[in-house]
Amino acid sequence: MPLLEIRNLAVEIAGKRVINGLDLDIPEGETHVLFGPNGSGKTSLIMSIMGFRCCRAVSGTIKFDGVDITRLPTDERARMGLGVAFQSPPVIRGVRLGDVVRRLGGSNGDHLEMTRRVNLPIEFMGREINLGFSGGEIKRSELFQVLMQKPKLAMFDEPDSGVDVENLSVIGRAMEEFLRDRAGLIITHQGHILRYVRADVAHVMFYGRIACSGEPEKIFDLILREGYRWCEKCPKVREIRHEEKGA
Amino acid sequence: MRRKEPEVKPESYERKAEPWPRVPVSGLGREVAQRVLESGIRVDEEERAGTYFQADHSVVSVSLKSAFEGMVELMSTMEAIERHGWVRDLMWGTMDPSADRFTDFASKNWDNGYFIRILEGQRVTLPVQACLFLSKENLNQNVHNIIVAEPGSEAQIITGCATHPSVRHGLHIGVSEFYVRRGAKLTFTMIHNWADEFDARPRTGIVVEDGATFISNYICLKPVRSLQMSPAAYCRGESSRASFNSILYGKGSSYMDVGSRIFLQGKGSRGEIVSRAAAADESTIYARGLLVGEHEDSRAHLECRGLLLSDRAHMHAVPELIGRVKGTELSHEAAVGKIAEDQIQYLMARGFTEREAEALIIRGFMDVGIFGLPERITRDISEMLDRALEGAL
Numbered sequence: 001m002p003l004l005e006i007r008n009l010a011v012e013i014a015g016k017r018v019i020n021g022l023d024l025d026i027p028e029g030e031t032h033v034l035f036g037p038n039g040s041g042k043t044s045l046i047m048s049i050m051g052f053r054c055c056r057a058v059s060g061t062i063k064f065d066g067v068d069i070t071r072l073p074t075d076e077r078a079r080m081g082l083g084v085a086f087q088s089p090p091v092i093r094g095v096r097l098g099d100v101v102r103r104l105g106g107s108n109g110d111h112l113e114m115t116r117r118v119n120l121p122i123e124f125m126g127r128e129i130n131l132g133f134s135g136g137e138i139k140r141s142e143l144f145q146v147l148m149q150k151p152k153l154a155m156f157d158e159p160d161s162g163v164d165v166e167n168l169s170v171i172g173r174a175m176e177e178f179l180r181d182r183a184g185l186i187i188t189h190q191g192h193i194l195r196y197v198r199a200d201v202a203h204v205m206f207y208g209r210i211a212c213s214g215e216p217e218k219i220f221d222l223i224l225r226e227g228y229r230w231c232e233k234c235p236k237v238r239e240i241r242h243e244e245k246g247a
Numbered sequence: 248m249r250r251k252e253p254e255v256k257p258e259s260y261e262r263k264a265e266p267w268p269r270v271p272v273s274g275l276g277r278e279v280a281q282r283v284l285e286s287g288i289r290v291d292e293e294e295r296a297g298t299y300f301q302a303d304h305s306v307v308s309v310s311l312k313s314a315f316e317g318m319v320e321l322m323s324t325m326e327a328i329e330r331h332g333w334v335r336d337l338m339w340g341t342m343d344p345s346a347d348r349f350t351d352f353a354s355k356n357w358d359n360g361y362f363i364r365i366l367e368g369q370r371v372t373l374p375v376q377a378c379l380f381l382s383k384e385n386l387n388q389n390v391h392n393i394i395v396a397e398p399g400s401e402a403q404i405i406t407g408c409a410t411h412p413s414v415r416h417g418l419h420i421g422v423s424e425f426y427v428r429r430g431a432k433l434t435f436t437m438i439h440n441w442a443d444e445f446d447a448r449p450r451t452g453i454v455v456e457d458g459a460t461f462i463s464n465y466i467c468l469k470p471v472r473s474l475q476m477s478p479a480a481y482c483r484g485e486s487s488r489a490s491f492n493s494i495l496y497g498k499g500s501s502y503m504d505v506g507s508r509i510f511l512q513g514k515g516s517r518g519e520i521v522s523r524a525a526a527a528d529e530s531t532i533y534a535r536g537l538l539v540g541e542h543e544d545s546r547a548h549l550e551c552r553g554l555l556l557s558d559r560a561h562m563h564a565v566p567e568l569i570g571r572v573k574g575t576e577l578s579h580e581a582a583v584g585k586i587a588e589d590q591i592q593y594l595m596a597r598g599f600t601e602r603e604a605e606a607l608i609i610r611g612f613m614d615v616g617i618f619g620l621p622e623r624i625t626r627d628i629s630e631m632l633d634r635a636l637e638g639a640l
Contacts, residue, residue, distance in 0.1 A: 050592075050596050052592050052596075053588065053592070054588070054592075073595065073601070074592060074595035074596055075595040075596075075598055075599055075600050075601070075604075078595065078596055078597060078598040079598050083596075084596055086593065086596075089593055090587060090589045090590050090593055092590045092593070092594075092608060092611060093611060093612065093614075094608075094610070094611025094612050094613070094614035094616070095594075095607055095608060095610075095611035096611075099607060099611070100594065100597050100599075103597060103598060103599060104597060104598065128611070129593075145597060149597065149598070
């Protein structure tokens with residue numbers, strides 16, 4: 001039984017269908033990577049797996065650890081072992097990073113160790129969440145929170161975007177170590193993070209569906225060489241597009 | 248939904264109060280002690296330089312720790328007039344008794360108040376605390392406080408205003424006049440802890456001289472029938488500074504009309520107003536701020552943030568900037584809105600329930616860090632805020 005099992009999922013945001021009949025399995029201990037052009041539904045998928053109100057399923061099921069979580073609120077999903085590092089998290093004035101991390105558990109020693117691992121000064125515990133953080137600091141703060149949360153399935157939305165080489169190395173190594181014995185789902189456009197994290201399976205999303213799955217290196221090479229044009233030639237993508245237009 | 252300002256007729260309240268005996272604040276009953284503690288007043292007087300406690304119309308306790316004798320004068324205003332004739336000249340020096348019907352009524356029906364004077368060059372390392380307490384139902388209390396920070400002095404004052412748990416109705420008119428002399432620095436933190444049918448009309452004027460700094464911190468977290476105040480700081484001196492910070496929590500059907508005004512009159516004068524207001528239930532909050540630039544070399548900023556926690560609540564931010572000479576620089580930012588959904592979702596993704604996430608965001612919104620107080624006082628006020636919000640949220 002896979003850790004995450006999604007069947008025929010459909011999600012709407014403000015009345016617009018963004019996920020449309022999606023199936024996905026992530027077994028325990030596997031890291032999957034999600035590619036796809038802008039607007040294909042990658043972030044919406046992560047948000048619907050987390051159960052955000054804006055992205056609730058209109059049909060289909062999401063099972064996690066054998067439990068149907070399709071209608072569960074976000075906090076219950078988090079407590080069951082789903083975690084996410086956001087791409088563009090909100091600023092929350094007056095709420096300190098430490099307020100959140102204390103909730104995630106761990107001793108002060110753990111906090112110190114994890115901040116060291118993601119190269120985030122411990123003083124950030126006293127900073128208001130994401131207020132005045134640089135792009136790299138946001139990514140490291142997100143990663144830090146996920147490391148402290150220790151989810152069974154960690155999802156990372158573009159952990160490598162807007163990050164300089166040194167920060168990428170820090171983030172990549174910490175993710176690699178963390179995902180050695182956990183399941184992961186990573187969204188990446190540039191694929192830089194794959195220099196550090198070994199992914200087991202890659203998926204390409206089109207029009208809110210997974211158009212193909214396969215070996216990450218092979219798929220990423222094709223994307224790098226031809227962009228998503230090669231996908232346009234794929235009969236599956238043509239079929240999805242045809243259905244999308246028909247709908 | 249916006250509520251009309253409740254009509255308050257000073258004449259309709261009781262003017263007679265039984266006198267209280269003189270007792271040390273440590274001898275106040277448990278109920279009173281608990282109430283005043285919620286207003287930042289420590290009856291154990293730890294970490295305080297001195298205490299003034301007035302209940303109804305009686306001066307109950309005035310004490311100053313020996314370490315601060317010769318640094319601070321602390322007494323009732325009536326006693327201060329007897330001791331220093333010049334104190335009378337300071338009364339109504341920053342505002343006109345006929346300014347409105349509340350000042351007019353208070354000037355004719357005066358129930359004492361406190362006098363605090365920080366002597367020249369003295370740095371008072373612990374706060375002086377003053378409490379104005381009402382113990383009788385439907386009583387009117389009119390105090391007139393005079394605070395003088397003599398040249399080069401520095402001090403913190405914490406004032407708590409509260410009612411006995413048995414009191415629901417009443418009217419407090421508190422006239423406070425501050426004189427912050429050359430080079431002095433005065434931080435004044437006022438915490439209100441009224442009752443849900445209570446009316447309060449504080450009236451405050453501040454004169455800030457050359458190189459002097461006045462900082463006002465105001466907190467009101469408990470329900471009140473109506474509260475209307477708009478203290479005015481006159482930055483008359485060269486390089487004078489005034490700043491007002493306020494944290495308001497409107498609960499029940501509270502009506503709060505709270506503002507601050509800064510008049511930049513001296514060369515190089517600076518001002519800042521920061522306000523955080525959260526309106527819950529059926530409360531109405533007007534969060535006002537007025538900056539008036541009257542000197543070419545003057546600058547001030549106003550920041551007003553409002554959080555609407557209920558569809559039945561009403562929040563009205565009124566930032567006003569008036570430039571009377573060229574060269575003055577005045578700016579403002581104001582925002583009113585509900586708690587952002589993405590913030591709640593973010594915290595829920597970390598395992599907080601929706602209720603916990605909202606409480607954390609509201610608590611963060613009302614962060615006393617904006618006061619810039621010393622760590623120990625910040626911690627005390629934070630704990631008080633936690634207790635107040637614990638019951639409220």
